[in-house]
Amino acid sequence: MANTERLAALQKVRVARNAVQAARTKAGLTPEDQTALTKLFFDLDDLEDSLILEEIRDKVDSMRIDAKDLADVAGQVKNAHAALTKEAALVEDAAKAVNGLVQVVTAAASAGLL
């Protein structure tokens, strides 16, 4: 059911529910009539509940879909951050490589090779 149709139905159900509720308080009703009106009143209340739940369900579900797309972007941001961290770690590798080279040169010098 579309949102506007559902809300229009909700309004009609509430109008009917209020009318039945008012009828229940009238004097002179037989116990059978009273029970029948109470049943109708509760049935309308049940119908109102179903329409309310449908409305909330639809709205929250559509937000869950919106959020799923955004969660994908958030995942991409995290991946980009991880990639940047990895790339920055290359500096460390470069530092280690230069350090190793200097140590080789130093060792060669101490051995009288240079």
Place this chain on the structure above:
Amino acid sequence: MKPINCLVLPLALLWVGCGPILTKPQVTAVSDFETATKKYSALPGSVLRAYEEVHSADTLFTASSAETKDAKMSLAVVKRSLLTSDELRKKATQLDKAVGVLTTYSEALTQLVSDDQLKALDSDAEDLGKALDGSIAEYNNLTHSTENIHSFGTAAAAAVRGISGIWVREKQAKYLQRFVEDADPMVQQLAKDLAELMQELGSEGPDCVCFSAEKLKLEANFISYFSFRPGFMNHGDVEAFATWMAKANAGRELAVAVDASTTKLGKAHTALVAAVKPDGSLKGHLEELRSLSEQIKAAQSLQKKVGSD
């Protein structure tokens, strides 16, 4: 000219022409957005929970309007009320999760533009500087050469730190711009849907899923509840109705406030998209340069630190 300036400044200035780098106001804008989303995230769910509570109370008053001979029917209403409440609470939890993605997204952005990589660079470059200077000193001691090699480790480390820092900031800026632009339609859609739900819950009239309709129902239940119980009004019951009416009013006010916050959140993201775009104005350039200068300062402070050891 000190070695640091010889190495870092020319390269850094060359870099300016390559692409915009991340500026401090951009980092602040991302951080502000994260703070806002964190503060906001629990609000929509709390509105739906408040609605569930008022709706449940309303249904229980409805069940209480049956005569004792119809207790069986009343029990069915109570059971249905419990199921409806359960379903609404589940929806509130799902809403929390959906809104929580905004926080996840904003936290990821903050992490992306953080100084994490730069801190790693500080320590890596510092190690490099120390290793170079230490090895040069050792070499000079061993060779006993008349022409000692001058230590250049500190300057080299500073150069590595400075240039790498600028490189990281440039990449962060590119990623940030791309991701906030990609995410904007999704953030706007989520904000629009959230605002619609809050507007409905906060609206007035008989044709909405809203606090005001629940309040009208409470009033109608109040009349029938006491009509079926002739005699004096019971203070405790009157008080219970009054409490739930007040909660319905408070819930409506909360929904209206959250609707306003939701609209602001959407606008804040639009502002964020604009803030992370490369700024063509002079102010923007100056800001980029200021950020660049911070990278150089970081390199210089590293130079001093390594040099004093």
